[in-house]
Amino acid sequence: MASTITDSQKPFSLDPYHVSEEFGFILPAPLAELPPYYQPWMDIAQHVTELIYSHMLRSHILKMPLLNTQFLESHRELRLAHLALSVMTMGYVWQEGEDDTVKMLPRNLAIPYCEVSQRLGLPPILTHADAVLANWRKRDPQGLFDMENLELLVTLPGGDNSIPLVINGVQCGDAETVTRALEEFSQAMQGMTDALKLMHDVSYVVPVYVKPEVFYGIMRIYLSGWKDNSSMPAGLVYEGVQAEPMEYSGGSAAQSSLLHCFDELLGVKHEAKSGAFLTRMRNYMPPSHKRLIQDISLQPSLRGFVQQQACEPLTAAFQLCVTKLLALRSYHINVVSRFITVPAARARQLRNQGNISQEETVSRAPTALEETGTGGSGIMSFLKTVRDRTRDVSI
Numbered sequence: 001m002a003s004t005i006t007d008s009q010k011p012f013s014l015d016p017y018h019v020s021e022e023f024g025f026i027l028p029a030p031l032a033e034l035p036p037y038y039q040p041w042m043d044i045a046q047h048v049t050e051l052i053y054s055h056m057l058r059s060h061i062l063k064m065p066l067l068n069t070q071f072l073e074s075h076r077e078l079r080l081a082h083l084a085l086s087v088m089t090m091g092y093v094w095q096e097g098e099d100d101t102v103k104m105l106p107r108n109l110a111i112p113y114c115e116v117s118q119r120l121g122l123p124p125i126l127t128h129a130d131a132v133l134a135n136w137r138k139r140d141p142q143g144l145f146d147m148e149n150l151e152l153l154v155t156l157p158g159g160d161n162s163i164p165l166v167i168n169g170v171q172c173g174d175a176e177t178v179t180r181a182l183e184e185f186s187q188a189m190q191g192m193t194d195a196l197k198l199m200h201d202v203s204y205v206v207p208v209y210v211k212p213e214v215f216y217g218i219m220r221i222y223l224s225g226w227k228d229n230s231s232m233p234a235g236l237v238y239e240g241v242q243a244e245p246m247e248y249s250g251g252s253a254a255q256s257s258l259l260h261c262f263d264e265l266l267g268v269k270h271e272a273k274s275g276a277f278l279t280r281m282r283n284y285m286p287p288s289h290k291r292l293i294q295d296i297s298l299q300p301s302l303r304g305f306v307q308q309q310a311c312e313p314l315t316a317a318f319q320l321c322v323t324k325l326l327a328l329r330s331y332h333i334n335v336v337s338r339f340i341t342v343p344a345a346r347a348r349q350l351r352n353q354g355n356i357s358q359e360e361t362v363s364r365a366p367t368a369l370e371e372t373g374t375g376g377s378g379i380m381s382f383l384k385t386v387r388d389r390t391r392d393v394s395i
Contacts, residue, residue, distance in 0.1 A: 012167040012299070017292035023145075025257045025289055027134040031080045032153055037071055038081065040064050045084035045154050048091045052157055057091045058102075066108040069115045078120050079134045080153070085113040086126035087154050090222045098221065098231040098366035107240035114241045121287035124238065125225055125248040128255035129286050158210060158219025167265075167296065170305045175314045178305070182317035189262070189324035193331050216343035217361035224369060225250030231368040253332070254281040257289040262325055264296040266318075267303040267393050274385045303393060315395055322394050329387040336379060344370045 014021070020028050034042055044051065044060055051057035072078050088109060093102055105113075110124075117124040135153050143149040169178035210219060226232040227247035235245035253259070260282065263270070270278060282290045306318045347362040348370070 012164045014164055014292070016288070017295075018286070018288045019292060025133055026136070027076070027079055029076075030134045030136065030153065031076045032137055034077060034080055034084070035071060038067060040067065041081065041084045041088070045087055048087050049155050049157050052091050052095050055095065057088075057095050061088060061092050061109055062106055064108050067112055069112050069119075072116065072119075078116055079130075081112075081116045082120055082122060083130045083134055083154060085109065085116060085124075086130045087156055089113060089124070090126050090156060093226070093232075093236065094221045094224065097364070098368055101232050102236070103234070103245070104237040104239050110238035111240045114238055123248050123284055124246075125284075126223065126251050127284045128251055128253070129284070129289075131223070131251050132256075156219060156222040158214045158217075158222075167299045167302075170300050170302055173305075175309045175311045178302070179311070179314045179317045182314075182321050185265075186317070186320040186324045189321065189328055193324070193328045212339045212343055213346075213361040215339050216347075217364045220340075220369060221366050223251045224366070229368055231366060249281070249284065252281060252284075254278055255284045257285050257293060260285075260293045261296055263390075264293055265302055266322060266325065266390075267301060268325075268390050269392070270389050271385055274382055274389070277382065278386075303395070306395060319395055322390065326387065326390050329383065329390055333380070333383050333387065336383060340379060 019025055022028070041064070044057070044064065048057060051060055069081070072081055089105060092105065092109065113124045122129060136150050137153055138145065139149050139151055169175070169181060224231075225248045226236045226245075227249045229250075235247035237243065237245050254277065260278065262268075263278075269275075282293060285293075303318070306314055309315075343362045343365065347365050347367075350363055351367075
């Protein structure tokens with residue numbers, strides 16, 4: 001009788017996790033429009049920025065009909081609905097800044113938002129999966145997938161497939177396959193760092209890229225949540241869903257599924273406080289992406305395999321991956337310093353001098369976020385700890 005193949009013996013594949021060979025965790029070909037029944041949502045979501053600036057968003061949302069979510073059928077429809085409801089929610093809460101927040105999200109927004117969130121397995125707040133992974137389209141549909149040809153579906157003010165090769169190679173004891181895959185892996189991380197540098201290079205002045213003072217003074221508050229935020233210490237009531245306030249963290253790079261996969265694959269072990277925060281951020285990811293990270297963590301140790309093989313090219317390839325991830329995290333710290341730490345110091349200086357001017361963009365920034373990330377972490381100490389723990393896996 002032929003023997004059956006158990007799940008643990010099957011080749012590791014990204015297919016069950018809704019991860020694309022071409023786009024990775026990014027939602028391929030996201031929709032730009034919902035069925036006509038949901039046009040009231042899209043009419044507001046596509047004009048959130050203008051409505052915030054005119055101080056009219058809240059009044060428009062209060063007049064919005066309560067729509068039934070049962071007509072949303074496909075995954076892409078649900079993702080676009082979640083994105084639209086998310087930007088409306090962030091705008092509704094933060095329209096007047098940190099000194100005039102709301103305690104309750106109206107039922108015509110809260111009820112469908114929570115229903116869509118439940119169907120997707122996402123929380124009812126703007127996440128990395130919304131703002132980054134599902135919020136894009138090509139300007140030229142036949143053009144390249146690059147920064148010059150991409151635009152956002154909706155805006156707020158201010159506006160890799162090597163993993164299976166590594167895991168399968170370790171399972172089979174194939175050092176040569178793992179070496180090749182790790183070399184591809186390190187190139188991917190270098191590409192991410194290069195892309196960050198391109199977007200944030202001072203000399204690369206392109207209007208669609210955000211200036212530090214605009215990000216800090218205008219955009220950042222709309223990425224903030226109502227957990228670990230002194231502006232909204234009690235959280236937010238979702239009317240018609242439950243009477244007690246709910247607390248959710250804002251969007252954060254810590255919600256990036258890809259970085260969590262890097263950590264699990266290379267064996268990065270974070271210290272207790274940072275690790276607990278990162279683990280909590282997995283609740284803000286699509287469930288299939290969260291499951292991928294968990295399943296990678298259950299595979300045989302890549303670092304242990306490299307040490308056991310004692311193969312110089314394999315060790316060099318592994319170390320190169322660690323070096324590239326370390327460089328990525330070091331550059332992330334540099335970006336945070338430029339986009340948050342330096343503007344925060346300037347905002348404090350202006351306040352201390354009594355020189356609060358609307359002409360100084362940083363003056364508009366919320367004071368509650370000066371020392372924390374939008375996800376609620378103590379941002380610099382957290383990032384440096386994560387970087388240092390990455391260095392610890394070097395061989």
